[in-house]
Amino acid sequence: MPGRPVRLPAPVVDDTTTVAAGLAALRAEVELPVTYPPAALAEAADAARALPAGGHAPGDRADRTDLPLVTIDPAGSTDLDQAVHVARHGAGWRVHYAIADVAAFVVPGGPLDAETHRCGLTCYSPDGRVPLHPAVLSEGAASLLADQDRPAVLWRVDLDADGEPTDVHVERALVRSRAQLAYDQVQRDLDAGTADDVLQGVAAVGRLREERERARGGASLDVPEQEVVRADDGTYGLRFRATLPVEGWNAQVSLLTGVVAARIMLDTGVGVLRTLPPADPRDVARLRRTAVALGIDWPESVPYAELLPTLDSRRGPHAAFLNEATTLFRGAGYTAFGGDVAAPTGDAAEHAAIRAPYAHVTAPLRRLVDRYGTEVCLAAVAGRDVPDWATAALPGLPATMSAAGRRLGAFDRGVLDLVEAVVLAPHVGATFSGVVVDADEPREGRARGALQLREPAVVARVTSHDGPLPLGGALDARLDEVSVPQRRVRFVTP
Template sequence: MPRRHLHVTAAADTPLRAALRALRAELGIPEAFPPAVIVEAERAAREPNLPENDATDIPFFTIDPPASRDLDQAMHLARRADGGYRVHYAIADVAAFVVPGGAIDAEARRRVTTLYLPDGKVPLHPAVLSEGAASLLPGNTAPALLWRLDLDAEGRVVTTDVRRALVRSRAKLDYAGAQAQIDGGTAEEPLALLPYIGRLREALEIERGGVSLNVPEQEVVETDGSYTLAYRAPHPVDGWNAQISLLTGMAAADLMIAAGTGILRTLPPAPDGAVARLRLSAKALGIDWPHHVSYAALIRGLDPHDGRHAAFLQDATALLRGSDYTPFTGGHVPPLAVHAAVADEYTHCTAPLRRLVDRYAGELCLAAVAGTAPPEWVLGALDGLPKEMAKGTKLANTAERESVDIVEEALLSNRVGETFDSVVIDVKEHEPDVGTVHLEEPAVIGRVLADGAPLPLGDRLRVRLTQADPGRAKVQFAPV
């Protein structure tokens, strides 16, 4: 599921960069790895546990942002003789490098997830692994969990298999380049099949009532002491690529449920209040959302190249709050087993370089296919994983929220005293003069204080910016 992606190009000595550095220190975000972790990682990179199965003859490719080197997934797509498709999906085998209970394992359980902050990332694993020996970089022979998913002509799963294998990617593609090859008709068949399979899976998503958010990346650009906020709209290939990951996550959940032991990624339906608030955001941005149109149908009709739609997609991530990791054993599948956005049982298993739980999910799936008991180090950690993931996710969410605040403070810091058109999207229940407004331009959300006068929830309101200073004063407005 998507997060809000922000990237800062401002110089190191700007107030924005300084505020982001101060935020890292305040939240206690880890930076360098302890020496013992580095020593163990370097040794593991030289001496991984390699599988016997060799699948290096399959010409895998990856699709990631241009600068990415921590590549978890590589794919190969082919047609089947019966009119269906075969998806080979290789997932980096982090367990081939990490000793349970060792230094890397302990540090990963402390960090839980890679943090993507506007001024750079904080990785889950040392770079010698995550951007080196364990990464599915082109030409790098690496251990992987090799999924084979056979689909029928409608894109439905027919058979599922996963086993350890050595793989070697042939090409590292970025989204724009992959899209250009597909649109230009120059893509070789393994890539050319991605839109066919992706669209079939999108149709099945609509059929089951799911929804995918292709959230645009935002870039903060500093020019002559002021900042502007620009969007990078996703390409169609972003969504098709995501469908392969979702397909694997759903297949993994099915394996776990059939085996009676697993850990699911669950999400309850969004509460009515959250949907109502999102409707106010739509109104603020001038997006028509008739009451008979569902949230999922509206999302599918938006154009991420449109700035207003892009801003709304950012706001829509609020409906994904409340997700959790739910373990189960002994065949006792929890009552809430479905992820509301996926509209199916689902688990995280495709990003083990960047997310702790995926390493455990992969082992559970391998055991399910082999018909054996999962490793003791997996079973022993299963009950505690949700708390570990929740702690790390809370830090990630706080860092993201505070980073967005700092970026918006920088964006508006030289505009204090100016007035803006907005819509009131939230009012405190017991303080009706305190609320939240969504500006029409730029697409900023901020606090508004009306000094005793009740705020008109859902109505347009002309507001004046009263404060904004990166890391010192959060964005705040007052009615004109």
């Protein structure tokens, strides 16, 4: 799939007024919060001036500014939640993972706290972001920017030679990132053999954790992301972006932290887990039928978690299969426990894609729930009670996060639909080539599905009046209808 912004022949997407108006309408439609009340902004500004230690989080803060941490994020990122350091430790590894200490800046029960509960999540959009926390914090005082002393929650996880945790510690600390690195440059350095020991350690630990995930029966999907891109001249386009290996390795460090955090919560009997039920056997059976249709060899004795890593999303049949495989991971949510609510057990405590209990604790600048899970772990490791403000909020967090997730999911889908419509509007009647990535059973002489165009990077609905759609196969289709106001695109077979 194309890994670069796609530019159509003239006319390009230069109607920025239409896009801006469509995004504004979409925000209103999904009721996305877009402004902060003055009291919340004032609290954030006051907290930012309290650097470097932060004024609201309890407990002593260790000075770990000597630790040569680095951040690894998409180029241009400014809301930096995590900084990492990895080094050899005996026969295994020692991972230090610093997480922005958002609790140091938010007064429990104050106006900023109330607003973060209203938002739940940071929203990213082609024309900017709607942050969970005001920019003075999320892109400034609380962000782990390079060469700045910052309050953080510092995790230390020791691993054996196989990548399994042997010891865990977490504490509040003052840290200082040495460099802000971008994924593409880190990948180039790793490929060229010029990466330093820390980055080589991230790659080594990431690979080990991927192996442990596969051994547990977990699965990660390599599905190309459909992205909206905005050029310097204000025009919009679309692209499919395949992830780099280093992104997966870096993500494994985050997953590792979430796994050990979940174990601490379950042992303590207080916390909030990110959960996902096991795949529905009917979905697995349907996926096996899809594999047959696509010519993908899937022996009965091989579980889907072992098959998925062998597929290449750059190949049409594989991309179609991976797209279908996302249906195995429906139903993710949060499970809170503590007090009169017992900790979950068995499958109810697990995230099925990870095949282990898992908690969100590594992105508190962008995700509300992480602040509370982190506070539980800090208290448990220190041998003290979880603060009342944290335990009081736990029961309501699953509903708060679910509502925020639904709102954000609707917005993200709407953004893609809008930009696809704007990109394709000048080309109604033209024929495009693509790969069928989804196909329904024909009904009343008509079959419907999804067509992933080769260029531009669009996944759109397609209708055939000439029999079944060839799932995973190439197809030429005519652009039959585009409605920008309704964010609708429809293709038909010629």
